[in-house]
Amino acid sequence: MGTSVDGRRAYVGSFTTAGGLGITTAAVDPESGALTPLHSTDAVPNPSYLAPSPDGRYLYAVSETPDGAAAAFALTPRGPELLAPAVPVDGADPTHLTLAGGRLITANYSSGSVSTLPIRADGTLAGPATVLTHQGSGPRTDRQEGPHAHAVLPDPGGRWLLSVDLGTDSVRSCALGAGDGTLTVHAEAGLRPGSGPRHLAFHPRGDRAYVVNELDPTVTICRWDADRGVLTPLGETRLLPDGAATEDTFPSVLVVSRDGRFAWAANRGHDSLSVLSLSASGDTATLVTTVPCGGHWPRDLALHPDGRHLYAANERSGDVTWFTVDPATGIPARGGSVPAPAASCVVFV
Template structure:
C-alpha cells in the first residue's frame, strides 16, 4: 500500500558542503593532483553502532589522509541503535535510523535528522519521525539531495521522505509494503526489506528484499518524493540468495547487489529509460574451496570512488573480498580476500579520496583501518585497531 500526504515540504537548500564536494572531486584525481586541487587532508568519520552493549549512539573520529591515523572515537549523539547513517550529498546534514520496534506508541522504528558542524564535527538534532515500519535497517539520501529513503527489515516496508530547506525530514511521503517469500525455511517466510537507494540520476529507487528474493524498483516523484512502482516492478534473484545491500557504479549503468544467504554478488545492467535490471553475472564472495557454512553471511558492499574496484564483507569468515570491475561489461574479477582482524564485519566505509577502508567488526568491538592500493585495489592493514562498541555504518565528511 502507498500513502502520500499532500502537505509535506519539498524545498531543498543547496549550500556548498565540503564533506561531499571536495571529497568526491578529489576521489577522481591522482594523489599529486589532489594536493594541487586543495583536497582535504583530514576526514570526520561518523560511526553508527548498536547500543545494547557499551556503545551509546553515534560516534565521530578523525582520519588523517596522509598517514591513515584514526583518532579515538567520541560520542556526538546519544541514540538507540543508530545502526545505519547517511550524509547529505551537498549540505551539512546527517540522517540516522533507530533500529527498534517501537517509536512513541506505535510499532515502528524511527529516522532522525541532524545538522553537522563541518569544522567541529558535532551534530545537532533537528527532528525524528517514524520509519514507516518495524526494525529499520537502512537509510540513504538521493543524489539530488531532495529525499531520504528508509528500508524497514522487520516490517518489510520501504518509506520516502522530503528533505526540507532546514534539513528536517517530513513525515513519510510514501510507505510501501513489499510482498513475497522464497525458499529459505526460516529467513524467507515473508518480505524483509534490507536496503534502499536511488540511482545516480535520482529517477529510480531500488530496494533489496532478503525475504522476497527480489530487488524492487520504483520511480521517485521529483516534486513530492513519492514512490510508485516502476515497470517492471522488480527483478527476481536466484532462489535462496537473500539480497541485502547495493552499490551503483559511479559512471557505468551497473548495480551491484550482495546476497546475504548465498554469499554472492549479483551484477545487474540498468536500463536508463525503464529502470529495468538485467543480471549479467553472479560471483561468490568466499575463497575457492571454502564452503558456504550456515554461520557465514555477507553484509556490506561498496564501489571504490574510482569505479575500478568493488568491496564486500563476509561475516563468519570475517573477511573483506576485493573485485576488479570491467567498466565496459560491469563484470567482476577476484583480486583478494583480506581478514578483517575481528569478528563479524557488518559494515565498512571507503573514504571519498579512495585511500582508506575502515571496517567495523561488530562482535569484537573494533574499527580497523586498511590502506587501499590505488592501482590494484588490494587492501593492506595499517596496524590500527580502534576500540568501539558494536560498530556498523561508517561515513565520511571532509574537515574544511
Template sequence: MAGLSRRTFLGAAGAAGLGTVVGAQLAAAAPGCPRDAGATAYVGSYTSTPPAGHGLDVVSRTGTALTPVRTVSSVPDASWFDRSLDGHTLYVTNEGDPDGAISALDVRDAENPNLLGSVSSKGSAPTHLSVHSSQKYVLAANYGSGSVVVLPILDGGELGPATDLQQHVGAERDAHAHQVVNDPTGRWVLSVDLGAASVYVYTLDTGTGKLALHQQVTLPSGAGPRHLAFHPDGRYAYLAQELRPEITVLSWDAAAGKLTPLAVVPAVPAGATGDLFPGEIVVSKDAKFVYATVRGPNTLATFTVTGGGTGLKLVSSVDTGGNWPRHLALPADERWFYVANQRSGTVTWLPRDPATGLPGAVAGSLAVPSVNSVFFA
C-alpha cells in the same frame, strides 16, 4: 527484537572484551583531545545489543588512524548515515524494534553535531537510508517490517511525517527491506529486500513524495539480496547476496528503468566452508575494482571488473583483523579501507594500493562496542 531481527538472525554478537574498555574511553573523550583538522567520520553502534554501543560517535582521521572526539547523546541504535548535498545535515537510522525512527542532525560544525529531531520510520528496525538526489526526501528501509518509507526534508533540514510507505511481500519468507537508493540519474528508486529475494524499482513523484512500483526483480530463492552498488557509468550494478557467498552482476537500463541479472560470482575462494555471509559492497571510483566484506571468514574480498562492467573476478581475500565485518568504508582519497567488525567491537583500517587495488595488512584499530558502520563526512 520481535520476529526475524537482522542482528540476531545470523547469531548473537560475541563479547567485545578490550573493545568495551577502549570504547568507554571514546564515549568519555574530552572535546579538546588531539585530532587532525582533516576528515571527520561518524561511527554507528547498537545501544540495545550487548555489549551496548554508544549509538553515534564522532571520530577524526589523524593521518590514517581514527581518533575519538565525542559521543552524541540521544541517537540510539545508529546504524546507517547519509548527508545532505550542502553538507549541513546528517541523517541517521535509529534501528529500534518495534518502533524505528530517523534522526536529523545539524553538522555544519562537523565535530559537534546538533540533534534537530527524530521522526517515525513507520516500521521496525530501519537498517538503511539515503537522501534522494532531489534533496527533498529521505528514503529509509525498514528491515523488521519489510517496508520503504519516504520522509520529506523541511526547511532547516528537519524531517516531516511520512508521505508514503510501501510494504513489500515475500513469497517464501517475510519481507525484510535492507537498502533503498536512487539510481545515478535520480529518476528511479531501488529497494533491495532480503526476505522477498527481490529488488524493487520505483518511480518517486518529487511533488507528492509518492512511490509507484515499476519493476520487481526476483532473485533465486535463498540468495538473500542485501546491498547493491552502481558502476560509475550507471549501466551496471553489483548486488551482494547475504545468505549465499555471491555477488550478482546486473545491467541497468536507466531509460527503461529495467534491472537485469547477468552473472553470479563467488565472494569466497573455492572450497570455503562454514559461515559465509557477505556484508557491504563498494565500487572504486575508477570502476576497476569491487570490494565486499564477508562475515564468517571475516575477509575483505577484492574483485577486478571485467568486460567493461559486465563481469567480476575474485582476485584476493584478506583478513579484516576483526570478527563479523558488517560494513566497509572508503574515504574520498580511496587509499585506506575502514571496516566495522561488529562482534569484536573494532573498526580496523587496511591500506589500499591505488595501482593494484589490493588491500594490505591491518594497520590499526579503534574499539567501539557493537559497531556497525563508518561514514566519512
C-alpha cells in the same frame, strides 16, 4: 564544522542496545587513514546507519528499533547535535537510509517496507511517513518468510530508487512522487531464489550494479538501464575461495573503486574482505583474494572519498579497522584500528 587536516570527519554508527556509543565522531589522518575518536552522542537508540546531506551540514540516522524512526543532526564543531525528536518511519527495524528528491528514505527490514519522510529547509524531518510495503517471500523459510527490505538507494541519475529485498530475492525499481513522496514500483528484478540480496552498489560509469547476497556468499552482477528503469542480472561471482566453508558466512556490503577496476565485499562469519577485479565492461567480477577484516563480524565497509583507504566496521569485536589499498592490485593492507563498540556503519563528511 570542525575539520581534520584534510577537512573530513568520519562518523561511526552503532547499536546502543549492544553497548554502542551511538554516533562517534573521529578525525581522519589524510596520509595513513588513521581514525582518532573525538566525541560521541547517544541521542537516539541504535543509529545503525547514517547518511550525510550533500552540503555536509546535516547527518541523518535510522533508529533501528521495532518502532522504527529516523533522526536529523546538525554537524557542528562539537559533533552531531540532534535537531529535533526522532520521527517515526511507520516501519520496523529500519536498517538503511538514503536521501533523494528532498526526502529521506528508509529500508525497514522487519516490516518489509520502504518509508519516505520530507526534509524541511532547516534540515529537520517531517511526518507522517509515506510507506510502500513489499510483497512476496523466498524459499528459505527461516529467513524469507516474507519481505525484508534491507537497502534503498537512488540510481546515479537520480530518477529511480532501488530497493533491495532479502526476503523476496529481488530488487525493485521505484519512482518517487514529487509531491507527497509516494513510491511506485516500476519494475522488479528477480535474483536467484535463496540468494538473499542485501545491498547494492553501482559502477562509477552508472550502467552496471553489483548486488551482494547475504544468504549465499555471492555478488550478482547486473546491467542497469536508466532510461527504462530496469535492472537485469548478468551473472554471479562467489565471494570466498574454492573449498571455503560457506554455511556460516553472511556478506554484508560491497563497495566499488572510483575507477571501476575493483570492488570489495565484507563477509561476516568468514571475517574477511573479498577483493574483486572488475572487467573493463563491468560485466564480470573475478575473486582475486580475501584478507582478514581486522576483527569479527564486519557489518559495514566504507571507502574514503580519496579512494586510498577502506574502513571495516566490525560489529562483534567492537572496532573500526582501516586499510590502505594497493592501487595496482586492489589488495588492502591493514593499517590499524580504533575501539568502536557494536560498530555498524562508517560515513565521511
